[in-house]
Structure formats: C-alpha cells, structure tokens
Amino acid sequence: MKGEEYFKALLNGETQKVADRLLLVLLRGCAVPYSLAMRLRAFAFAAGLLRSRRLPQPVISVGNITVGGTGKTPMTAWLARYVMSRGKRVAVLSRGYGGSLEGTVAIVANGEQRLLTPEEAGDEPCLLADLVPGLMVVIGSDRYRAGCLAMERLNPDIFILDDGFQHLRLQRDLDILLLDSRQPFANGRILPAGLLREPLSSIGRADMALFTRCVDDSLPDAKLPAGLPVCHARHRLVGFTTLSGGPVRRFGELAGQRGLAFAGIADPAGFFDELEREGAELAATLAFPDHTVYGDEECAALARLRTSARADYLITTAKDGVKLKALGADDFPCYVASLELEIADAAPLCRRLDKLLQNGR
Helix, strand or coil: CCHHHHHHHHHCCCCCCHHHHHHHHHHHHHHHHHHHHHHHHHHHHHCCCCCCECCCCCEEEEECCECCCCCHHHHHHHHHHHHHHCCCCEEEEECCCCCCCCCCCEEEEECCCECCCHHHHCHHHHHHHHHCCCCEEEECCCHHHHHHHHHHHCCCCEEEEECCCCCCCECCCEEEEEEECCCCCCCCCECCCCCECCCHHHHHHCCEEEEECCCCCCCCCCCCCCCCCEEEEEEEEEEEEECCEEEEECHHHHCCCEEEEEECCCCHHHHHHHHHHCCCEEEEEEECCCCCCCCHHHHHHHHHHHHHHCCCEEEECHHHHHHHHHCCCCCCCEEEEEEEEEECCCHHHHHHHHHHHHHCC
C-alpha cells in the first residue's frame, strides 16, 4: 500500500493492526491542540488582534477546508473568464507552491505573455496563465505584497485569491468555499487525525459554498450554515489535445486504442475514473505525488510502463501537461485531457459577481 493510500486508510479506521490503531489515537490527540490553535487564529483575525490588510481593488477568494484537490484551479479559471467577459482586468494571486521562487513575489503572466516556467512559479499559476488568455498572475506567500506588485505593474480591476480561504492576512470581498461533493468534510476530523485544515465552524466565514464534482443535480447531504448560498458544479472531460496544444479532439478518436494515464495531482484516481467514464480504455495508470516535477526518472518510468502495458498512447492532466511541455516531451505520443467546469445553477454566484463588479466594495 502506497503512503497516501495507507494514510487515508488509517484516518478512515480501515486498518486493523494494533500499531495502526495506536498511531491513530496519537494523531487524534495531536489534533486537539491544532484545532485550538486554528480557532484562536481565526478569532485573533476577527477581533483585530492579528492584522488583515486590504488591497485597493476588490478581492474574490477561492478555497477549501480540506487537504487535497477540490477543483480550485478550474474554478479560478471559470471566475477569471467570467469577470474578464465583463471587460475587467483580472489578476490571480497564488502562492506559487512547488516552484523555485516559492516565497518570492513575482509576476508569472502580465496579460500578454507568460514570463515564468512551472519550475520557477509552480504548475498551477502557469496552468492558469495558459488556460485563460489575457489573465495576469502574480505569486507570493504574502498575497498582500503580491497584490501590491500587481497594482504597481499591472493595474488590475479585480483580484482572485487562489487557495485563499485560510489566508486571513488578506481581506476579501467575496469568499467562495469549495466542497468536494463525494466527501465534503473528508472523515470529519481535523489535521493530523483527518483531512480538515480547520474546524467546521470556519464555514461560517464563507459567503458562498460550491459543491464540486457532482454527478447529478442533487446536492450532497452536508450540514451548512442556514442561509448560505449554495451552487453545484461538475468537472467534465470534454476531449484531449496534444502537448503543444491545438484543437480539442473527442475521446471517440481513441476507440480501439489503449492508453496509459498518469497524473501528479491531489486526486489521480478521480482523473483515471473520469477518463474511463468518457470511454477511454486504459491499459495502465500511474500516480505521481502532487506537484511532481517531471525529469528523466519520471519519463523513464512512463516509458517502461507504456512498453510493459502495451499502451498506444499516454494521457495526463493539463496541470501535468504544462510541465511536460516545458521539457519538450513531444517526442512520444502524449495527450492532455481537456477539463471543463460546468456550474449547473450559477445564477446566485453570477448575481454576487455582477453586484461586486458594478458596485465595487
């Protein structure tokens, strides 16, 4: 059992070994002071004991309360497209996790071109810049400083704070909380005994909740604060492109061929399942750690598995593809799945966005 699989099984109480049970008891004990610390931190910001700063332009925050992927990048891209369609200049503020410049304030994209590589800025900021033409992206662990740099150099009309729910040092005008419909609160326990980043009471800070990865129009049975506006969205693979881009092709073109799917994201199994739901026949799958940087070792592992599985092609996510593109990996047949976020009941969200765009704060 791989480390990530073991950890999830441990937290869900699915392991029967005595040592595992003792470890789980220890983790639950450690979760008590962590939960208290997070509550005190939130209280300190709310009471003004810790400083929260405001940027000159409105800020829309997108985030979650669980460890792992809930679809923040597709949602950020959706928001950016929507706001830009209203004639606004948008700058995304991201941490730049996994890049060599992590912790440094830097401009990834200026609205005309991408200036940094995934190795420098991290995969998600570069992917956003590639997905949304005209989008400005700035990285920095201090998102306020990143926003100030954007104001100085780029003059945006509005900011989108990527993965910002816990970044309380920056004030926001609209706080959107994403919840994975398959398991909105994970196992319901806080780190390190569960996958919650902070207590469930933190949901009260959200202005709107959006359930992601819904399979139908029904909402999950999750207790949320009364009156909290709720939307639901589907993540749908609509086809694929080559690493170098080009038109989106339909999965039907791969009929009769078997693929090797690989991904270095928070939920690779979900990606593999979605490929098969869209009709892709997979000979094998390979999951890498989230934010994997692809080098000779990873490419060699893919080549070996492709040969042993007799796969006809490789296919991966856009987040992985942006890094492979930088390596010039077009020397083997590799496709990138195209993902679309569909918000089935977007009216409440659009009303909030339009009001913010019209009136500012």
